[in-house]
Amino acid sequence: MRITATAASHLGRGAGPADDEARRIAAVLSEAVPVTAIDDFLGAQWTKLVVNMVNAVPAIVGRALGEVVADRGLLAVMTASMRECVRAGIAHDVRFAPLNGLDDAGLRRFARMPLSLGSRLPRSLVRRMGWEHNLGSTQQSIRRGQETEIDFLNGAVVREASAAGLEAPVNRALVDLVHEVERVGFLPDERVRAIPTH
Known part of the structure; x- marks a missing residue:
């Protein structure tokens, strides 16, 4: 696949706030690519x-x-x-x-x-x-x-x-x-x- 636009990657849980586990996983993934745990x-x-x-x-x-x-x-x-x-x-x-x-x-x-x-x-x-x-x-x-x-x-x-x-x-x-x-x-x-x- 040819990437023609850059954008941040996000993860989270449902409609609520990002929890500790989401932030932990985001930190692990960010060692390879930037990932942010987000609310909602x-x-x-x-x-x-x-x-x-x-x-x-x-x-x-x-x-x-x-x-x-x-x-x-x-x-x-x-x-x-x-x-x-x-x-x-x-x-x-x-x-x-x-x-x-x-x-x-x-x-x-x-x-x-x-x-x-x-x-x-x-x-x-x-x-x-x-x-x-x-x-x-x-x-x-x-x-x-x-x-x-x-x-x-x-x-x-x-x-x-x-x-x-x-x-x-x-x-x-x-x-x-x-x-x-x-x-x-x-x-x-x-x-x-x-x-x-x-």
Whole structure:
């Protein structure tokens, strides 16, 4: 895998404070790579899941993130997948932890926005993180001929939404399309643009 962005690694326990064991494990791991024990690990996991919604669309069409967010139709699909993720988290009473410039208040506002306004979030995230040329980890897996993590990213949104009595049709479609790409190769942009995002 090619690392195109650096970020700290975190660990913790559930929604509570980091305990002594979490701090001990973080110290051991930090001998190899920097790891920090954090409070409210669950909230950080959910925010990271929102961030990871940038992976599916580039993986389906075989394009870099910068190209995807520059395309209105592809950006709309990415935005809708992020919004489903945030709404699922809210339905589970998650408090989103600050990560990659995102936070609880901002994500809650995003969940209520019309799609056209909400599209600013993934576009600004890609620009702020310097990910314009980033292919995303899902696409990198496809290019290496490896199974992707899509069932644990967009698939997790589908499962968590269902558990909360919600639907996540955009994420369900993205999971199916990524599995199709795993089988047959990259798909035309039009296949993704055809996903209903309302």
